[in-house]
Amino acid sequence: MTSQIRIALRNCGIIDPEQIEDYIARDGYIALAKVLTELSPETTIDIIKKSGLRGRGGGGFSTGLKWEITRKVQAAQKYVVCNADEGDPGAFMDRSILEGDPHSVLEAMAINGYCTGGSKGLVYIRAEYPLAVERLKIAIKQAKEYGFLGENILGAGFNFDIEIRFGAGAFVCGEETALIHSMEGLRGEPTVKPPFPSEEGYLRKPTNVNNVETYANIPVILNKGWEWFSSIGTEKSKGTKVFALAGKINKVGLIEIPMGTTLREVIYEIGGGIQNGKEFKAAQTGGPSGGCLTKRHLDIPIDYDNLIAAGSMMGSGGLIVMDEDDCMVSIAKFYLKFTVEESCGKCSPCRIGNKRLLELLEKIVQGNGTMEDLDKLRNLSTVIKDTSLCGLGQSSPNPVLSTIENFYDEYSEHINKKKCRSGVCKALMQYLIIPDNCIGCTLCARNCPVNAITGERKQAHLIDQEKCIKCGACMEKCKFNAIIIN
Amino acid sequence: MAKVKLSEKKLDELKEVCKSFNNDKGELINVLHKAQSIFGYLPAELQEIIAKELHTSAAHVYGVVTFYSFFTMTPNGQHPISICLGTACYVRGAEKVLEEFKRTLNIQVGETTPDGKFSLSCLRCVGACGLAPVVLVGEKVYGRVSPDGVKDIVAEYNN
Ligand SMILES: Cc1cc2nc3c(=O)[nH]c(=O)nc-3n(C[C@H](O)[C@H](O)[C@H](O)COP(=O)(O)O)c2cc1C
Numbered sequence: 001m002t003s004q005i006r007i008a009l010r011n012c013g014i015i016d017p018e019q020i021e022d023y024i025a026r027d028g029y030i031a032l033a034k035v036l037t038e039l040s041p042e043t044t045i046d047i048i049k050k051s052g053l054r055g056r057g058g059g060g061f062s063t064g065l066k067w068e069i070t071r072k073v074q075a076a077q078k079y080v081v082c083n084a085d086e087g088d089p090g091a092f093m094d095r096s097i098l099e100g101d102p103h104s105v106l107e108a109m110a111i112n113g114y115c116t117g118g119s120k121g122l123v124y125i126r127a128e129y130p131l132a133v134e135r136l137k138i139a140i141k142q143a144k145e146y147g148f149l150g151e152n153i154l155g156a157g158f159n160f161d162i163e164i165r166f167g168a169g170a171f172v173c174g175e176e177t178a179l180i181h182s183m184e185g186l187r188g189e190p191t192v193k194p195p196f197p198s199e200e201g202y203l204r205k206p207t208n209v210n211n212v213e214t215y216a217n218i219p220v221i222l223n224k225g226w227e228w229f230s231s232i233g234t235e236k237s238k239g240t241k242v243f244a245l246a247g248k249i250n251k252v253g254l255i256e257i258p259m260g261t262t263l264r265e266v267i268y269e270i271g272g273g274i275q276n277g278k279e280f281k282a283a284q285t286g287g288p289s290g291g292c293l294t295k296r297h298l299d300i301p302i303d304y305d306n307l308i309a310a311g312s313m314m315g316s317g318g319l320i321v322m323d324e325d326d327c328m329v330s331i332a333k334f335y336l337k338f339t340v341e342e343s344c345g346k347c348s349p350c351r352i353g354n355k356r357l358l359e360l361l362e363k364i365v366q367g368n369g370t371m372e373d374l375d376k377l378r379n380l381s382t383v384i385k386d387t388s389l390c391g392l393g394q395s396s397p398n399p400v401l402s403t404i405e406n407f408y409d410e411y412s413e414h415i416n417k418k419k420c421r422s423g424v425c426k427a428l429m430q431y432l433i434i435p436d437n438c439i440g441c442t443l444c445a446r447n448c449p450v451n452a453i454t455g456e457r458k459q460a461h462l463i464d465q466e467k468c469i470k471c472g473a474c475m476e477k478c479k480f481n482a483i484i485i486n
Numbered sequence: 487m488a489k490v491k492l493s494e495k496k497l498d499e500l501k502e503v504c505k506s507f508n509n510d511k512g513e514l515i516n517v518l519h520k521a522q523s524i525f526g527y528l529p530a531e532l533q534e535i536i537a538k539e540l541h542t543s544a545a546h547v548y549g550v551v552t553f554y555s556f557f558t559m560t561p562n563g564q565h566p567i568s569i570c571l572g573t574a575c576y577v578r579g580a581e582k583v584l585e586e587f588k589r590t591l592n593i594q595v596g597e598t599t600p601d602g603k604f605s606l607s608c609l610r611c612v613g614a615c616g617l618a619p620v621v622l623v624g625e626k627v628y629g630r631v632s633p634d635g636v637k638d639i640v641a642e643y644n645n
Pocket residue numbers: 054055056057058059060061063083084085086087088171172173174175176177209210211212214215316390391392
């Protein structure tokens with residue numbers, strides 16, 4: 001049986017997040033105290049580097065290295081930012097950490113300030129998370145009362161304060177340069193990197209941006225040592241990752257697994273298998289920037305590099321499971337629609353290119369696609385990836401490329417046979433009555449909103465395909481399983 | 487468009503808010519959040535006042551308001567209904583639920599019913615994926631909503 005290890009989620013559900021005493025009782029603020037009184041910033045950064053911790057916000061950049069870079073930039077003022085924008089639709093790891101254990105993030109931000117030379121922390125959080133905001137506010141207040149935030153923290157001559165900034169519903173604001181512009185009160189449009197935020201960020205000052213879960217790991221690493229942390233995981237991905245398991249799986253919810261756990265263990269052991277005994281088809285990681293993993297990938301150890309090699313990515317931790325009833329062309333279309341709505345519009349490959357990709361996908365699900373469209377999808381995807389300004393555009397075609405790669409048959413069926421095997425694409429489907437099962441009860445005919453069903457009582461009925469609007473009412477009503485989708 | 491008459495009392499409250507943020511235009515998004523919670527929405531007239539208070543242009547304020555989906559320039563219904571169209575909810579049939587709301591209320595997304603009672607909008611993941619598909623009415627969360635359950639939800643607010 002695969003076990004979960006709780007590092008980032010160590011306190012969630014165990015402590016009362018509104019009581020700082022609970023956090024302190026579980027080694028809270030000990031790491032901060034130790035760092036301030038015993039360790040130099042350089043030594044602390046070295047521990048983080050050696051632990052092998054990589055950013056949990058999606059990119060997987062070495063956290064220690066990022067801290068070191070920010071530290072080395074000379075500036076009178078630096079900022080420490082926590083990215084709690086969590087825009088990936090279908091993910092709620094960061095929310096759970098902030099709601100269940102806000103102090104772990106505050107403590108880590110203060111440690112980061114000590115290491116990089118920042119005296120001001122900012123948490124950028126989605127306005128859609130009111131409870132998390134409330135808990136953060138309470139936590140900040142309590143930490144100030146205890147002297148873990150504010151002036152001359154623990155008498156060590158270090159000053160650090162934290163404020164909250166609100167997002168306002170724009171996915172692109174999770175991208176760090178866009179996030180910084182949003183905090184400055186501007187439209188959240190990304191800018192070209194370099195300069196990276198660690199060199200020139202909030203108010204043009206060096207700014208260390210890390211994800212919520214990344215921060216939540218920091219105090220534990222300092223308390224238990226880098227050797228302990230780096231003993232968990234795979235060669236290049238250390239520690240654990242929190243995933244939000246969702247979709248067609250029996251046990252939905254948050255899980256925290258050691259890096260290197262396989263998808264099979266996640267789905268069949270931890271997740272309790274697919275709902276209603278259906279067959280597993282795919283799992284999407286990395287949200288709209290990621291790709292899908294299939295049966296072929298069930299046994300590869302999940303880590304940053306393996307997921308990229310499999311055509312997906314770690315992302316922030318959304319893991320959506322799909323079964324035989326999900327149409328992969330429609331899934332690709334779903335993500336593309338998201339990207340088109342969320343593209344900030346600043347650069348044309350993303351703004352226009354994704355729209356064209358979406359149109360091609362719509363053409364295919366309508367049954368009007370050609371094989372040439374598949375080539376167009378592939379070519380355009382490559383151009384968008386290569387030429388977009390920010391990570392949103394650079395990764396937005398991934399769901400398209402990965403579904404074409406893994407589910408080529410489904411695409412070609414939509415195109416050549418005008419068939420959607422999952423029965424999702426309405427334009428391609430037909431409701432049919434099996435004469436042998438139909439007892440002629442007339443229930444379906446009476447429920448059809450457009451009177452598309454004809455037939456005498458006690459005789460097999462028939463659906464007029466010209467009239468049928470594919471609402472499914474007849475199939476729902478029929479008690480004899482006489483109506484099927486073709 | 488007809489001029490919107492804004493209540494003096496609320497405007498005073500808004501000016502206090504601006505002052506509490508030092509009339510700093512860097513705080514625009516914070517101010518807009520407060521303004522929207524005071525007025526319910528952000529009509530053009532209000533944006534002009536905010537621009538003046540924060541010493542910036544109305545165009546800048548408008549640019550920010552229209553960039554973020556959280557900000558709205560039309561008043562919501564008394565009971566704003568939001569349907570989550572995040573991935574988990576989508577996979578579990580949120581689109582059908584949305585269609586059913588559209589049909590039941592006879593409005594499109596972004597619209598308000600003529601009696602001002604309900605408005606319809608879509609959300610991205612509200613962080614309750616375990617309950618997918620999720621619907622919010624005001625602040626109340628409804629989980630595992632099926633198209634059949636839509637009528638009951640609407641009925642709860644319809645008397
Ligand atoms: C379109 C886009 C959306 C992003 N959304 C998030 C997000 O919601 N949360 C997050 O922590 N990082 C997000 N990122 C990654 C950030 O830009 C940044 O790399 C990250 O916050 C750095 O923290 P880390 O090194 O601790 O992961 C996003 C990136 C892109 C391109």
